[in-house]
Amino acid sequence: MAKKAEKTPETAPKKKAAAAKPKTTKTKAAKPAPARRQVTVPPPFAAPDARVLDRLWATVLSRKDADPNQSHSARLLSRGTEKVAQKFGEEAVECVIEAVAGKTTALIGESADVLYHLLVLWVDAGLRPEQVWAELTRREGMSGIAEKAARKPLQLGFPTKKIP
Numbered sequence: 001m002a003k004k005a006e007k008t009p010e011t012a013p014k015k016k017a018a019a020a021k022p023k024t025t026k027t028k029a030a031k032p033a034p035a036r037r038q039v040t041v042p043p044p045f046a047a048p049d050a051r052v053l054d055r056l057w058a059t060v061l062s063r064k065d066a067d068p069n070q071s072h073s074a075r076l077l078s079r080g081t082e083k084v085a086q087k088f089g090e091e092a093v094e095c096v097i098e099a100v101a102g103k104t105t106a107l108i109g110e111s112a113d114v115l116y117h118l119l120v121l122w123v124d125a126g127l128r129p130e131q132v133w134a135e136l137t138r139r140e141g142m143s144g145i146a147e148k149a150a151r152k153p154l155q156l157g158f159p160t161k162k163i164p
């Protein structure tokens, strides 16, 4: 059996030689704090919502005294209440036609026309959107069936019972 070679200082593993060295306490240099990065937070996805109605109303109101050759709203408003109301009625009928025909895309377009012409009607009447929003808010949670049942018969201005 071969005799194991004796370890001399030259042949001894370096690890041990290192261990033999006097220990020095290494002080870790403090890591520099990471520089604060300027993070640009993207704005939340601006989904279209009903606030567009408030903006559109303000635009139409601003057109009240505008040049009828430059603004469709100004032209319409300059033609008076009857014309404004007539246009709203026409657009409402077109909306009804598309709804009955089941044409969804056309219904979207006609609905936008109806809302635009309704806002022109409000501007002509001196009505602010908040007045209508307040009425809708007042009705929130009120069942339409219960409200109708609670109506006084004469509220509609004509008899609700059939005259024999």
Ligand SMILES: N=c1c2ncn([C@@H]3O[C@H](COP(=O)(O)OP(=O)(O)OP(=O)(O)O)[C@@H](O)[C@H]3O)c2ncn1[C@@H]1O[C@H](COP(=O)(O)O)[C@@H](O)[C@H]1O
Pocket (backbone or CB within 6 Å): 056, 059, 060, 063, 070, 071, 072, 073, 074, 076, 087, 112, 113, 116
């Ligand atoms: N949403 C609308 C909008 N919807 C429909 N229309 C216009 O309404 C008109 C409808 O045309 P019609 O032929 O049915 O009616 P008409 O021209 O009155 O003709 P007649 O019926 O009198 O013969 C078209 O000229 C459309 O462009 C609108 N015009 C304007 N707006 C909005 O109003 C804002 C202000 O518009 P101006 O007032 O034009 O600056 C715009 O930025 C839009 O946001």
